[in-house]
Amino acid sequence: MAEKRKELYVFSVGQRFAHWLHTAAFVVLMITGAMLYIPWFSQSIARGDGGNMVRLVHRIGAIAFILVPILYVVLDLKGFLADMKRILTWSKEDLGWAKAAPAYYFMGDDKAMPPQDKFNTGQKLFYLVVAVCMILFIVTGLVMWFGRGVVPVWMFQWSVFLHDLSTIAYAAFFLVHFMLSVVHPLMKGALNGMIFGWMPEEYVKHHHAKYYQKLQSGKE
Amino acid sequence: MAVMAMLIDVSKCTACRACQVACKAWNDLPGEITVCAGCYDNPPDLSPDTWNRIAFWEIDEGERLHWAFRPVRCMHCADAPCVRVCPTGALHKNPMGFTAYDESLCNGCGYCTQFCPFDIPRLKDVNRWGQGKATKCTFCQDRATNGLVPACANACHTGAIQYGTRLDMLTAGRERVTVLQSRGYAEANLYGENILGGLGMLYVLTHPPSAFDLPENPSGGLATAWQPWIQALGGVAVGATALGLVLNWLIARKSIKAEEA
Numbered sequence: 001m002a003e004k005r006k007e008l009y010v011f012s013v014g015q016r017f018a019h020w021l022h023t024a025a026f027v028v029l030m031i032t033g034a035m036l037y038i039p040w041f042s043q044s045i046a047r048g049d050g051g052n053m054v055r056l057v058h059r060i061g062a063i064a065f066i067l068v069p070i071l072y073v074v075l076d077l078k079g080f081l082a083d084m085k086r087i088l089t090w091s092k093e094d095l096g097w098a099k100a101a102p103a104y105y106f107m108g109d110d111k112a113m114p115p116q117d118k119f120n121t122g123q124k125l126f127y128l129v130v131a132v133c134m135i136l137f138i139v140t141g142l143v144m145w146f147g148r149g150v151v152p153v154w155m156f157q158w159s160v161f162l163h164d165l166s167t168i169a170y171a172a173f174f175l176v177h178f179m180l181s182v183v184h185p186l187m188k189g190a191l192n193g194m195i196f197g198w199m200p201e202e203y204v205k206h207h208h209a210k211y212y213q214k215l216q217s218g219k220e
Numbered sequence: 221m222a223v224m225a226m227l228i229d230v231s232k233c234t235a236c237r238a239c240q241v242a243c244k245a246w247n248d249l250p251g252e253i254t255v256c257a258g259c260y261d262n263p264p265d266l267s268p269d270t271w272n273r274i275a276f277w278e279i280d281e282g283e284r285l286h287w288a289f290r291p292v293r294c295m296h297c298a299d300a301p302c303v304r305v306c307p308t309g310a311l312h313k314n315p316m317g318f319t320a321y322d323e324s325l326c327n328g329c330g331y332c333t334q335f336c337p338f339d340i341p342r343l344k345d346v347n348r349w350g351q352g353k354a355t356k357c358t359f360c361q362d363r364a365t366n367g368l369v370p371a372c373a374n375a376c377h378t379g380a381i382q383y384g385t386r387l388d389m390l391t392a393g394r395e396r397v398t399v400l401q402s403r404g405y406a407e408a409n410l411y412g413e414n415i416l417g418g419l420g421m422l423y424v425l426t427h428p429p430s431a432f433d434l435p436e437n438p439s440g441g442l443a444t445a446w447q448p449w450i451q452a453l454g455g456v457a458v459g460a461t462a463l464g465l466v467l468n469w470l471i472a473r474k475s476i477k478a479e480e481a
Contacts (some may be wrong), residue, residue: 051327
């Protein structure tokens with residue numbers, strides 16, 4: 001049990017399942033979406049019957065994408081509500097993070113970095129972008145799927161427009177998320193936490209000091 | 221190649237529907253079970269199998285009623301919103317000026333049906349999973365590109381539908397408007413000379429466009445912004461992010477290793 005003491009359980013089964021189903025659906029949707037959005041793809045691969053197939057796969061991905069928030073609520077309502085509270089809580093420390101971030105993420109200099117909660121400011125921002133984009137994707141996507149000829153034309157047109165804008169915002173933030181959780185040399189503990197649920201105690205202490213304090217005092 | 225156009229003179233149209241039938245015959249479109257909507261419109265709307273139809277209007281002129289007819293079909297805009305939003309190039313501009321269509325490229329997205337300011341394209345839905353094909357008047361592209369007159373213009377026996385170079389059609393249209401104005405149609409006008417870059421389907425109208433359910437000043441709306449700007453924004457935003465991350469990785473890899481050592 002000596003090993004266990006060095007690790008902290010930070011992500012529940014429901015949270016990890018929601019994260020990876022969302023990731024899988026997102027990858028499918030982004031690839032098939034890009035095939036329609038990027039002219040080179042849409043005019044070579046996604047045309048004719050190929051295009052009809054791409055759009056079919058996009059819709060299958062969409063169903064998985066829509067299931068994620070529903071399953072998260074069903075599997076771990078407490079975790080879901082705690083997440084929502086976290087991403088909506090902002091303070092002066094977030095400004096401190098923004099000021100300290102360049103030195104930290106480029107040079108590894110953490111002297112100016114204020115202690116962070118379970119999600120640091122960047123992670124909160126990404127989570128918020130995902131949540132907003134998700135709502136936009138689902139609403140506008142359903143309008144395009146079932147609303148053609150039913151809803152007013154302006155609503156369909158804005159849906160296409162907003163679906164595209166969400167894609168751009170999401171794609172850019174996804175690259176940053178991938179970089180910081182998988183590639184960046186400082187963040188080696190994050191991926192482990194999201195796969196197995198456990199994070200090294202040292203990592204949590206160092207990267208999420210505020211959260212670590214809460215865990216130690218039994219508040220989380 | 222000269223830019224071609226059709227000139228539709230509604231004052232010469234007798235609503236015989238020869239163009240409607242000729243369109244079906246040449247393009248091999250099956251007949252449809254239709255409904256009586258309490259007027260002469262038949263069928264009451266365009267459909268995947270009806271690319272051209274005569275619409276009827278009763279214009280109240282106080283002491284008398286003016287019975288107006290107009291063949292409704294694709295306007296072949298020079299700057300066509302449907303072409304702007306079509307992701308696959310299935311809808312594209314032909315050098316002869318018309319909005320050409322290659323059904324084999326259509327992926328069934330249906331954007332053209334929602335961005336057309338004239339509500340022309342129809343989607344042949346196969347199922348709710350997105351399979352489908354768009355349809356619309358193609359200017360008889362197979363005939364036009366082979367030097368033949370489009371089927372509707374060929375069938376029109378009153379001369380209401382003329383076909384020729386766009387310049388000739390504009391000249392003929394302006395002349396006809398002058399004649400109509402001198403005969404008591406004070407509001408006669410030529411519709412489509414400059415609309416959306418210039419329409420390939422020009423109309424000589426006896427009454428203001430609104431009397432024929434034609435928009436006075438249609439625009440591509442969001443379609444004009446959508447294709448060029450959003451696609452550029454996507455490339456720039458995602459590209460800049462990727463570039464920033466590569467830079468971050470290159471610097472962080474070195475500086476953080478140095479710190480550890």
